Amino acid sequence: MESSSLQRQLANLKKSLFDQGNLDEQFYQLEELQDDASPNFVEEVVTLFFRDSSRLVANIEQAIEKCPRDYGSLDALVHQLKDSASSIGAAKMMKDCTVFREYCEKRNSEGCLRSFQKVKKEHSTLRLKLENYFQLLRQVGPAEKATRSGK
């Protein structure tokens, strides 16, 4: 049946997000806050996150290319990105940002460039996976909401 195949896809995608460490417990916390009064809360928050994080990634790109590089400003931007990621439970992004900040502190140019590539990659990956996730959620519809609370 169409709907149960979609539900399976949805469950698998969600499982992969957690198993692969893209998301952590905080994401569940956000889901717990969703209810009939705020039925799209998680998607709204995730949308806000990607709006902010895309801006931050662009600013980091500029800061990294600046000559001479201001590691203090760069670090402040990565800090903001990390904080934002932690609010939605984007665990891998948080880890990547932590490593990035360590290189900033050491003023290690090579390390910063490498970390930034990782951060950008995870940012894209996460965005794609979550877009997929919310699309599936919409398709599966209200029937899914009854079973979604199962972790």
Next chain:
Amino acid sequence: MSSPRGPKACGGGAADRPIHVLAVDDSSVDRAVIARLLRSSKYRVTTVDSGKKALELLGLEPNVNMIITDYWMPEMTGYELLKIVKESSELREIPVVIMSSENVPNRINRCLEEGAEDFLLKPVRPSDVARLCNRMR
């Protein structure tokens, strides 16, 4: 000056007015989350993105039962906002709670010494909000 509040049931302030919390955070994501957390406890919530806007609002709106603010914000930190509130004769009675994503003992102590009601580590959980219930004026 503010009148005495009624029984401190969560969500219910004096007689008919829901408890009003002012949430201050420069991150739109965090504002959305803290607002949702507070509203699910039936508080009335106003969110602003800076200490400056918080003070403007406080100047206009006397019925704020609690301020909850992020520590690290550009231009004015939560600590600076806390100090201004505690030094103001009109505002000093309002409990101020600080939020931060970093667990820095010096920072926490400094805020508590300055009169902060509580210090919450981000990400903030429903249990943290429940704990604040008894601290509202």
